[in-house]
Amino acid sequence: MSKMNPLLYLFMLSTVILGTIIVFLSSHWFFIWLGLEINTLAFLPLLVASYNPRSTEAATKYFLIQALASALLLLGGLLHAATINSWDPSSPLTPLPLTLLLIAIALKMAIPPCHNWLPDVLQGLPLLTGLILSTWQKLAPFYILITIQESIPTWLIVTAGFFAALVGGWGGLNQTQIRKLLAFSSIAHIGWTIAIIPFSPQLATLNLIIYFTITSTLFLAFHTLHTLNLANLSNSTNFAPWLTTLTLITTLSLAGLPPLTGFLGKWLIIQELALNTNTPAILILVLGNLLSLFYYLRIAYVISLTLSPQHTTSTLAWRTSPSSSNFPLALLIILSTCTLLISPSWLPLTF
Amino acid sequence: MLTLTFFSLGITITALIVPGRWLWPSLLVQSSILPLITLILLLPHHSSSTWHTLSTSLATDSLSSPLIILSAWLLPLSLLASRQHLSKEPLARQRSYLTLLSSLVLSLIITFSALDLILFYIAFEATLVPTLIVITRWGNQPERLQAGTYFLFYTLFGSFPLLISLLSLLSLTSSASIPLSSLNDLSTLEFSNPSLALWWIASIIAFLAKLPIYGLHLWLPKAHVEAPIAGSMILAAILLKLGGYGLVRITALFSLPNSFASEPIITFCIWGGLITSIICIRQTDMKALIAYSSVGHMSLVAAGIFSETTWGLNGALILMIAHGLISSALFCLANLSYERTFTRTLSLNRGLKLITPLSAAWWLIVSAANLALPPTPNFSGELLIVTNLISWNPWTALFLGLTALFTAIYSLYLYQSSQHSPNPSSFKKISQTLTIEHLNIFLHLTPLILLIGKPELISLAW
Numbered sequence: 001m002s003k004m005n006p007l008l009y010l011f012m013l014s015t016v017i018l019g020t021i022i023v024f025l026s027s028h029w030f031f032i033w034l035g036l037e038i039n040t041l042a043f044l045p046l047l048v049a050s051y052n053p054r055s056t057e058a059a060t061k062y063f064l065i066q067a068l069a070s071a072l073l074l075l076g077g078l079l080h081a082a083t084i085n086s087w088d089p090s091s092p093l094t095p096l097p098l099t100l101l102l103i104a105i106a107l108k109m110a111i112p113p114c115h116n117w118l119p120d121v122l123q124g125l126p127l128l129t130g131l132i133l134s135t136w137q138k139l140a141p142f143y144i145l146i147t148i149q150e151s152i153p154t155w156l157i158v159t160a161g162f163f164a165a166l167v168g169g170w171g172g173l174n175q176t177q178i179r180k181l182l183a184f185s186s187i188a189h190i191g192w193t194i195a196i197i198p199f200s201p202q203l204a205t206l207n208l209i210i211y212f213t214i215t216s217t218l219f220l221a222f223h224t225l226h227t228l229n230l231a232n233l234s235n236s237t238n239f240a241p242w243l244t245t246l247t248l249i250t251t252l253s254l255a256g257l258p259p260l261t262g263f264l265g266k267w268l269i270i271q272e273l274a275l276n277t278n279t280p281a282i283l284i285l286v287l288g289n290l291l292s293l294f295y296y297l298r299i300a301y302v303i304s305l306t307l308s309p310q311h312t313t314s315t316l317a318w319r320t321s322p323s324s325s326n327f328p329l330a331l332l333i334i335l336s337t338c339t340l341l342i343s344p345s346w347l348p349l350t351f
Numbered sequence: 352m353l354t355l356t357f358f359s360l361g362i363t364i365t366a367l368i369v370p371g372r373w374l375w376p377s378l379l380v381q382s383s384i385l386p387l388i389t390l391i392l393l394l395p396h397h398s399s400s401t402w403h404t405l406s407t408s409l410a411t412d413s414l415s416s417p418l419i420i421l422s423a424w425l426l427p428l429s430l431l432a433s434r435q436h437l438s439k440e441p442l443a444r445q446r447s448y449l450t451l452l453s454s455l456v457l458s459l460i461i462t463f464s465a466l467d468l469i470l471f472y473i474a475f476e477a478t479l480v481p482t483l484i485v486i487t488r489w490g491n492q493p494e495r496l497q498a499g500t501y502f503l504f505y506t507l508f509g510s511f512p513l514l515i516s517l518l519s520l521l522s523l524t525s526s527a528s529i530p531l532s533s534l535n536d537l538s539t540l541e542f543s544n545p546s547l548a549l550w551w552i553a554s555i556i557a558f559l560a561k562l563p564i565y566g567l568h569l570w571l572p573k574a575h576v577e578a579p580i581a582g583s584m585i586l587a588a589i590l591l592k593l594g595g596y597g598l599v600r601i602t603a604l605f606s607l608p609n610s611f612a613s614e615p616i617i618t619f620c621i622w623g624g625l626i627t628s629i630i631c632i633r634q635t636d637m638k639a640l641i642a643y644s645s646v647g648h649m650s651l652v653a654a655g656i657f658s659e660t661t662w663g664l665n666g667a668l669i670l671m672i673a674h675g676l677i678s679s680a681l682f683c684l685a686n687l688s689y690e691r692t693f694t695r696t697l698s699l700n701r702g703l704k705l706i707t708p709l710s711a712a713w714w715l716i717v718s719a720a721n722l723a724l725p726p727t728p729n730f731s732g733e734l735l736i737v738t739n740l741i742s743w744n745p746w747t748a749l750f751l752g753l754t755a756l757f758t759a760i761y762s763l764y765l766y767q768s769s770q771h772s773p774n775p776s777s778f779k780k781i782s783q784t785l786t787i788e789h790l791n792i793f794l795h796l797t798p799l800i801l802l803i804g805k806p807e808l809i810s811l812a813w
Binding site for chain 1: 443447458469472473474476477479480484487488496499500503504507508511514515518519521522
């Protein structure tokens with residue numbers, strides 16, 4: 001991103017934010033579409049800010065997918081308006097517009113079977129841009145999904161959720177690239193999030209926030225460590241011992257091991273699903289989580305559990321030394337490991 | 352209870368912040384005070400049949416207080432045992448090792464004293480992360496990564512059904528409180544017997560994998576063989592007992608399905624005990640042998656718990672405490688010879704009697720206790736369980752007798768092959784045993800021997 005004029009970068013970034021906020025504020029399908037398009041078009045220059053063939057490819061793929069999704073969304077909105085003569089997104093949807101809108105949202109949020117673009121696009125981006133892609137860019141489609149959730153059949157969204165959890169777990173098993181792993185982890189977490197939407201949209205939002213916190217920590221940590229693949233990660237512990245130790249714990253938190261933050265979302269989601277006696281869905285979600293745990297565990301092993309006495313077999317990369325104080329990262333690490341212990345749901349257990 | 356939790360939290364914080372020169376002295380002193388405090392707090396109430404030492408959501412009863420005392424007792428011992436192999440590590444790593452061990456004990460104390468099943472579950476799972484890091488970071492061989500994966504996946508595969516089951520219980524009865532669980536009569540809920548049995552199995556599978564019983568045990572020998580000494584000690588002594596403790600608590604919740612679903616499990620446990628004791632005989636690795644012997648003993652504990660009689664439960668508790676001390680002592684002794692011979696292979700650890708005579712005496716006592724020789728508490732525990740099982744079905748006498756026979760064979764084999772026969776020529780320069788190591792074994796055996804005279808301290812009051 002250094003090759004871009006900072007002012008221009010800032011302008012594009014605020015337009016990305018503006019687009020999402022337009023989506024949040026509009027009660028008209030046309031303006032929702034408008035907000036999404038502003039958001040996409042402003043995000044594209046950020047994708048190619050560090051100009052190389054990979055990022056160009058990522059930007060092209062991203063543009064094509066998002067253009068398709070926006071077109072479907074607009075078509076869905078138009079059909080909706082044509083059938084029941086209302087542009088209001090919260091009015092009940094008829095099947096055809098609903099299907100189009102769901103495909104559009106699935107494309108935007110990378111919900112299987114429309115998820116394959118995400119690992120490829122994320123792989124072509126610098127980590128900080130990837131951070132925006134896997135957090136902020138999910139917000140607008142998530143908001144639309146919450147808005148129309150009344151019209152969606154419960155079985156459909158729960159099925160999509162556990163498919164995403166399984167695909168996210170399965171896809172990451174074979175990866176050695178950090179960004180692809182994070183992409184599959186994103187798919188799996190979106191799966192957990194949308195599976196709970198029909199029962200409790202608030203809980204889905206909470207889970208999304210928890211996921212954003214933990215994944216931002218990881219993106220920032222890997223950015224600080226200048227690490228893009230597992231082989232490179234294996235010798236980063238000599239470079240920043242405390243940071244790698246904390247990243248290890250954050251990874252386990254993303255995997256949802258108690259008593260770390262990541263467990264909070266999973267706990268409450270399982271509780272809510274159990275309240276609705278939806279045991280098969282829980283079992284499949286948990287199975288997907290165990291699959292994801294396998295690659296989180298691999299990151300955890302590589303990052304600081306395999307030091308000497310083994311000799312490193314990977315080449316050492318040049319790294320600039322990290323700045324001595326990194327306040328946002330420190331704050332995020334605390335949030336993404338200790339939130340469970342200070343969360344209100346912990347209180348009835350202890351006091 | 353807050354005294355105990357805050358004290359062990361204090362040890363954890365001390366390990367993080369104390370200046371390097373004072374790290375070991377302060378940790379050893381603090382962790383030695385911890386068992387004294389547990390004794391002072393918990394022992395006076397051991398005969399009361401209700402909950403005591405209450406704080407808002409933590410309390411103990413006659414089942415959990417012996418286990419808490421055992422956890423606190425083993426913290427200083429495991430620190431003493433790992434002093435030697437940590438001495439060459441840089442300070443920051445020693446610090447993180449000590450932090451992990453003390454936070455492990457903190458979560459163990461919370462697990463054993465939790466009054467709420469959800470809090471129990473979280474603390475139960477909170478023991479995973481420190482143990483995983485201790486095994487995979489401080490183990491010696493590359494296989495430790497596989498051991499860590501096995502450990503984590505076996506435990507989590509079992510414990511997610513447990514979480515689902517506990518949360519279903521919470522949503523159906525609106526209470527996950529352990530003391531109130533006797534009021535939750537699950538039979539009043541509209542469930543058929545098979546689905547209740549399925550629910551019951553989902554709740555116990557985590558503890559069966561944690562104990563472990565035969566069939567879910569594959570992680571244990573790997574974890575024990577690869578873990579550093581303190582990891583092995585705490586794993587064998589306390590983490591396995593988490594499984595037994597959880598089983599007792601959960602079987603108290605489900606009284607109905609036990610009657611028809613537990614019979615196959617008891618049979619399976621008895622068979623498992625026999626098979627593991629035969630497996631023990633053909634082990635070549637000292638630590639693997641001790642680990643498999645734990646599996647065998649824990650199978651008996653599980654059988655005792657599932658019989659749901661006073662004799663069975665008491666026997667299970669006594670055997671858990673006695674086995675906790677003995678298996679930990681066995682790992683200490685195995686480590687004592689490993690630090691001198693640098694091998695765990697039984698056929699290479701020969702003739703140690705000539706080199707380290709005092710430890711030969713320890714090996715004899717510990718092996719005798721491991722095979723449940725009277726009058727050790729191991730014997731009283733096994734006696735209670737075996738009597739109970741024979742009265743359940745006389746045919747079990749055959750298998751239990753064979754198990755006892757093979758247990759005796761492998762315990763004596765372990766003693767004999769390590770202490771007798773000429774020592775290999777490579778053993779010319781073996782360093783002397785240290786007083787600290789003898790102290791360590793002594794502190795394992797003293798409570799065991801004293802408990803012979805006062806077994807009611809580790810028996811249930813309800």
